[in-house]
Amino acid sequence: MAAKLYGDRTRDLIAFSRRDAALPSVEVDDGIIHWIVRERGRELQHRTTADLDEALHWIALDATSASSIRWELEQRHRFPEGAG
Secondary structure (H helix, E strand, C coil): EEEECCCCCCCCEEEECCEEEEEEEEECCCCEEEEEECCCCCCEEEEECCCHHHHHHHHHHHHHHHHHHHHHHHHHHHHCCCCC
């Protein structure tokens, strides 16, 4: 299961089950929150915290970053370099 924001693609956002596509997932084990990014069977990133606010910060930062990057790419045709 993955979280989804309005207008975003599910694959771009945090998942709550393991994924192996260089996309983050969150796992909770014994009260510890794990932020894990895996690709091709290798862990690229693994953060842990017991602080829910910190974990929510990681999730919000990742979601807004992915959304803003995609928005910028989709808007490039409206603002060609050198215009203005």
